[in-house]
Every structure is written in C-alpha cells, then in structure tokens.
Amino acid sequence: MTLKLAERVVKLKPSASIAAKKMVTELEAAGRKILDFTLGEPDQPTPAHIIEAAISAMKNGETHYTASAGTPALRDAVARKIVREKGFACKAENVVIGCGAKQLIYEAFAATVEPGVEVIVPAPYWVSYPDIVGLQGGKAITVTCGAEHDFKLTPAALEAAITPATRWLVLNAPNNPTGSYYAHEELAALADVLRRHPHVWIMTDEIYENLFYEGERSPSIIEVAPDLADRSLVISGVSKAYAMTGWRIGYAVGPKPLIDVMTKLLSQSTTCPSSISQAAAVAALDGDQTCVEEATALYRKRRDRMVELLGEAPGLEVRAPAGAFYLYPCVAGLIGKTTPGGKTLETDTDVALYLLEAANVAVVDGGAYGLSPYIRLSFATGIETIEQGCANVVAACEALFENKTRQSGTA
Secondary structure, eight states: OOOOOOOOHOOOOOOHHHHHHHHHHHHTTTTTTOOOOOOOOOOOOOHHHHHHHHHHHTTTTOOOOTTTTTOHHHHHHHHHHHHHHHHOOOGGHHHEEEEEEEHHHHHHHHOOOOTOOOOEEEEETHHHHHHHHHTTEEEEEEEEEEGGGGGGHHHHHHHOOOTTTTTEEEESSSOTTTOOOHHHHHHHHHHHHTTTTTTOOEEEEOOTTTOOSSSSOOOHHHOOOOOGGGGEEEEESSSTTTTGGOOOEEEEEEEHHHHHHHHHHHHHTTTTTOHHHHHHHHHHHHTTHHHHHHHHOOOOHHHHHHHHHHTTTTOOOOOOOBBEEEEEOOOOTTTBBBOOTBBBBHHHHHHHHHHHHHHEEEEEGGGGGSSBEEEEEOSSSSSSHHHHHHHHHHHHHHHHHHHHHHHHOOO
C-alpha cells in the first residue's frame, strides 16, 4: 500500500543549503575534491571551557529530562544576556529554550499562523522562512530588498506590504545571506510604521548578532522601540558565535503568553532540549567572551581576503558584508556567457553548477534566498580553502570571457 502524504509535505522543498551540502558530500564520496562554501557552520572547535562545562554536567548527573521551556539556569543566563547586552528588562519567564533557533521559529509560526495569515519576509531571506510559514498554511509575502538599499527593508516597502491579514514581520540581522544589518535610525523608522499597525508582530532572528565587522553591533527592535516589545519575539542561540552548531541550543525571548504556548508545543514534540547541551550553553553565555571576539577577528580576516580575491573575478560584483559570515556577490555579469563546454549560463543556478563542474567550488544560488542573480559563499572555512577556492572561481570566470573572445574571433 502506498503511503498517502500530507499535501503540505509534498509541496515542501528541502533546505537549499543542506541540499547543497548533501551534494558536496556525495561528490566527495565519489572521489572528487570539492572546495565547499555552502554551509554556514563555523569550522572552529567549540571552546574548551564550554566542553568542560558539559563534561562536568554529565559527571554531576545532569543527564535527565529538563523542563520543556529549558533549565532555570539557562533561562536565567539568557535573561542576563538580554539585560547585559540590550539594556532591556527580561525575566526567565520570557525565555524558552529549543533544539536550535530553527525549531523556535517553527514553533512560533505553528502557534500563530494558519490559513489566511500573511507573514512579511524581506528578500534576500534565510531559506527556511517561507517554507515554515507555508507548512502552517500561511502565505509568505516576500518583499524584494535590493542592493540599492543595502538589501534592507525600507519603511515605504514595509508600509506597502502590510494588509489586514499580516500577522508577522520577520527581520534577520545580521542577515543570511547578505550580512547587512540595521542601524538604530533604520529600525526606528520601521518601528514608526509598525506603530500604525498594531496587529503586526515582529520576529527578529539575531543568530548572527555577535558577528559584526563594521562599527557597532546591530541593535534589536526591543532596544530601539521598547514599546513594541509586547509584540516582539527575539530569536537567537549559541550555534554561530560559539561554534556550537551540533549542540542544538537556541532561545526565544518574548511576551509570556507566546512563550507559554510555544513551551506547550515543545512539550508535545521534543519534550526538552538536551540537558548536557543546556549546561554547556550556560557556560557559553555566562563565561569569558574572548572566544567570540577571537572568532569575529578571524572571520573579519577571512572576509577581507575573500573580498580581495573575488574582486579579481570578471563578471562578479562583490560587496564586503557588515556581519554574519557570507558573501553574496552579484553574478549578473556572467549571465548570458557561454562555458567552454558550450552551455549558456541563463540563471544563477547555472552559474553555481558551472563553478561546481569547472572549478570544483560549491556555492548556493541566490534564487534559494529569494533574490537573483547572486550566489552565496560562506567564509566560515579555513584560509587554505578560501585561497584555493577563490583562485578557482577567478579562473572559471576568466574562462567565460576568454571563451567569448575565441567565439568572436572565429565568427
């Protein structure tokens, strides 16, 4: 008997970045050496003091179920971080812990989105927002935010996108894939619009909040407009800044009624996050932050080197991101070019496939993030990979222009 799948699952697309990583793994298993810029995962080890905290937790018997909202110790640690870094009053009752930030985004939408509901998602966006909204029966309203606005949502564009059906605005800063983030005055201008529409809630995905390279860090909406805190949900976690992707700990901070219903959903799905990972996360948030400063300095050097090298590639328009650890170069200059093998590049997906075939370099196409023609490259990888991979990309781009010259000469 054939299993009947739910229609919403049939329509669901896999995560583009995870799918790209899977393809890299398969190619490497087949014997190819791939220079991988697909996955947004720190290549550094989890800092030693965090690992020691996990070991101590295991030795002390902290190996059992915790409360579905998370351990009191970790919820308190998150509340302290919010007070310390954002100057915003926060209590443990306003915090829920999940198995990664993605789960908490999912649970928040599961609690509030249903057929007929709209969620405004500025593009470029992290690949999962629209699909998670769609899984709940809602409609993601994507608003294109081009390079002319530094890939950021403007007040006019926000105003135009809001309808009576709008329930959420999603802001991701520093942004995946562009690295852009909002200055205080830019958030204040968006807040002015939101005050005119009290039915719209604000979700701020701040998973890259500690990774910024230009000026001061991106502020949160609850700092800039504390009067909107009663309809704001801050999402973050320890994965990126502390190299803890595999520990699977995220957190959400928001009004207690929403936190309570998200906790109820968690109690019926994962029950609770790992007790050991939660102990490690306490050490990450409360401990010495030198590891974050060192990681940021390392990523800045890698960013600068990648920008320098890819700036030599004909057909690429490269911008230095202000935060996160991705480059999002425009590849419009490559569209229409013909490869040495005779294929015409018509989309950024074609460009990504060409780089994989001709340069052994894996990237993600911009279409996956809602804005083409771009490609995303992660610089959360070793400098040797960056050096070799960028050299290969430059050579592959040069080959496209040399190929055009040869074709013109024989015409």
